[in-house]
Amino acid sequence: MSCPICRKSAVPEYRPFCSRRCADVDLARWLRADYAIPVPLTDAEDDTPDGDAQQPPESR
Secondary structure, three states: OEOOOOOOEOOHHHOOOOOHHHHHHHHHHHHOOOOOOOOOOOHHHHOOOHHHOOOOOOOO
């Protein structure tokens, strides 16, 4: 198995990573929300209810 960050061989102590550094890089990516699972929007999510639509600011 190779490290998902740098592709070196994984070390059992840090599996699936090769080092503490690569494990920390992966954790930082999760915390910054760099990883995301794309989910298609449904029709209900596409339509905003009338009360939630943003109104343009009034001119003075």
